Amino acid sequence: MEYRISDQLKDMKPSAIREIFKSLTDPRIIAFAAGNPAAESFPAAAFSSLATEILKNNAVAALQYGVSEGYEPLRRQVKERLCQHFGCPDSDTFLIVSGGQQGIELTCKVMCSPGDVVICENPSFIGALNAFRSNGAKPVGVPLENDGMDIDALEAAARNNPRAKLIYVIPTFQNPAGITTSLAKRKAIYEIACRYDLVILEDNPYGELRFAGEEIPTIKSLDREGRVVYCGSFSKVLSAGMRVGFLSTPAPLASKIVVAKQVEDVHSNQLSQMLCSAFIERYDLDAHIEKIRALYRQKSALMLKTLDEYMPACVSYTRPQGGLFLWCTLSERIDMNDFVQRALTRFVAVVPGTAFNCDEKAPSQAFRVTYATPTEEQIVVGVKTLASLVQEMSD
DSSP, X not given: OOOOOOTTTTTOOOOHHHHHHGGGGSTTOEESSOOOOOGGGSOHHHXXXXXXXXXXXXXXXXXXXXOTXXXXXXXXXXXXXXXXXXXXXXXXXXXXXXXXXXXXXXXXHHHOOTTOEEEEEESOOHHHHHHHHHTTOEEEEEXXXXXXXXXHHHHHHHXXXXXXXXXXXXXXXXXXXXXXXXXXXXXXXXXXXXXXXXXXXXXXXXXXXXXXXXXXXXXXXXXXXXXXXEEEESTTTXXXXXXXXXXXXXXXXXXHHXXXXXXXXXXXXXXXXXXXXXXXXXXXXXXXXXXXXXXXXXXXXXXXXXXXXXXXXXXXXXXXXBSSEEEEEOOTTSOHHHXXXXXXXXXXXXXXXXXXXXXXXXXXXXXXXXXXXXXHHXXXXXXXXXXXHHHHHHO
């Protein structure tokens, strides 16, 4: 039988990162490609104790259907945290979603019709780009500079795309580049959104993971017109596998997001929500996050030190102040895709930069690596292996 795939999905390709994951089952592979948090960051013992208690004392609530908006105690906790730490307004509606990925997809589904445009940083998070494409929206890329989007290019993109509906931005420890948008540029992005009547989708999955530098106010905290949807997640600070994310959104959008969510999954995993809520109630979340920051501070410093010592000067790389990623750029003499394939034959997996392009046909000289998942020994061995390959391909 010939299957007639929908227009939205027929040309979409699998996530390059998810495909690379299939190779990571080989224990010899050093997983610089993963976007996973460090395994040692999971509070497994606490969750084990809490899950036992919940299933003993409150099993029906944990195993029964829940409300689409989310488990009410967790919603209250998220609201308190986002208002206190991230400048979200008390007047917003706070929703629980199935990971930050669903928050991105639902926002696009509610805001964009097929053929509409989402203006994105370029490069950008592949999960978001595919969410936009799957809803028939077109990602239009704006080049990233060391301190965020090229503001002149952003204004041109807003001016030249009358069907633009959203600006999608990861302003803190951006995925994949690891850079942080300056306060001046956050203000400029917001002003452009106001000028061209666009909604900003601010994705902040890594904002709690700062291990150097000064905190910068969120774009959401600058919002005076109700045009910023703030998306976050517990994936990087508690558990990625539990799939618990959240949105802070103006009420008129929230009602439509809830309808769209009901179509997709009815509600997010009830037991996972209750575990998150219980952890926040019974343990010190900030102290737990501080341990994760210390872990990534040490691992990132080791990766940068090893890169500085062994990587040839023809490769440049970002120096993040938090998050999970480094963005490395090869010289024009080296074919990036060939480099990525050769690295895999030497048991080091990295993600090709083309996976993060808004224009899927555009070339890239970059690749993404993470310091979160590998051990310290793997970080040193993996960087030395990549450096040796760069030297070999440069000769």
